[in-house]
Amino acid sequence: MSLPQPGSGRSVLAVVAHPDDAELAMGMRLLDHVQAGDRVRVHCLSAGRPEKDDGEVRRAECLAAAKILGIGGYTFSAIPDTRFTDHRGAINAALFDTFAIERPDIVYTHFPDDQHLDHAVTGDEVTTVAMREASDLVYFRSPYSRNFEPNLLFVGTPELLAAKRAALACFASQQQLDMPVFTGLTELAYRQHVHHRVVERFPDGAHGAEMFRAVRQIVHATRHQRLVVRVAGLPGDTPSGSS
Numbered sequence: 160m161s162l163p164q165p166g167s168g169r170s171v172l173a174v175v176a177h178p179d180d181a182e183l184a185m186g187m188r189l190l191d192h193v194q195a196g197d198r199v200r201v202h203c204l205s206a207g208r209p210e211k212d213d214g215e216v217r218r219a220e221c222l223a224a225a226k227i228l229g230i231g232g233y234t235f236s237a238i239p240d241t242r243f244t245d246h247r248g249a250i251n252a253a254l255f256d257t258f259a260i261e262r263p264d265i266v267y268t269h270f271p272d273d274q275h276l277d278h279a280v281t282g283d284e285v286t287t288v289a290m291r292e293a294s295d296l297v298y299f300r301s302p303y304s305r306n307f308e309p310n311l312l313f314v315g316t317p318e319l320l321a322a323k324r325a326a327l328a329c330f331a332s333q334q335q336l337d338m339p340v341f342t343g344l345t346e347l348a349y350r351q352h353v354h355h356r357v358v359e360r361f362p363d364g365a366h367g368a369e370m371f372r373a374v375r376q377i378v379h380a381t382r383h384q385r386l387v388v389r390v391a392g393l394p395g396d397t398p399s400g401s402s
Contacts, residue, residue, distance in 0.1 A: 168196050168197060169192075170200075170264045171198065171264065171265045171267070172201075172202065172257070172267070173185065173202070174202045175202070176203075176204050176280075177205055177277065179220070180301065184299040185369050187320060187323050187345075187369055189230060194229070200260070202257045204243070204281060205238045217330075221233050227322055234260075236253040238250055244280055247280065250284045251284055251288070254288045258289075265294065265295040266285065266296050268297075268299070269299065271283050273303050294375075294376075295373070296374040299370070311371040314365045315366055320367050346366070348367065348370050349368035352370070
């Protein structure tokens with residue numbers, strides 16, 4: 160079995176607490192994975208508040224956004240919104256089922272230090288499963304993340320940002336999504352963490368950034384044809400220069 164290399168069809172899984180979390184945090188990165196030939200899935204642990212009966216609406220919004228971003232699979236669990244702390248066992252079971260669909264090479268999820276308890280529990284539980292079931296684990300920043308220090312910045316393009324904006328526009332039920340604000344934060348992100356002398360060397364068309372913290376990345380050596388080195392004096396070896 161050959162090991163997956165960057166851009167050669169890796170399995171990418173993003174696990175989020177709520178609809179729109181993935182698109183808001185990493186819409187550009189998801190689309191870039193798709194365009195690189197990776198297989199991208201999103202699993203959402205909650206589809207909305209049961210008392211509001213908005214689950215079907217929010218599922219439809221997710222699927223519409225997925226079509227824009229090219230996401231191949233968008234699945235859901237039925238964990239009650241705002242009640243994740245009471246359902247850790249169900250979350251753990253749901254995650255193992257999700258990982259079993261196709262064992263992911265890369266997993267993205269919430270940074271566990273988050274003011275929103277659903278985000279914090281999601282980050283904790285995904286970490287537990289991903290550290291034994293996936294190669295790479297990467298946290299993204301949520302609006303309520305605390306003490307988040309990125310060590311991986313994805314710099315997008317105007318086209319990727321436009322697609323992200325279009326995907327977020329699918330979530331019409333979420334009036335709190337202030338698109339001008341979130342777009343402005345995306346455009347500012349890399350300038351918060353990268354020295355201006357580095358920014359000056361960015362390629363033309365670099366536009367906005369999404370911030371991540373890599374927890375684990377496994378890099379395999381390039382598989383070259385094995386070079387056989389013969390040592391003079393060993394049986395069957397011919398010293399250099401001999402006929």
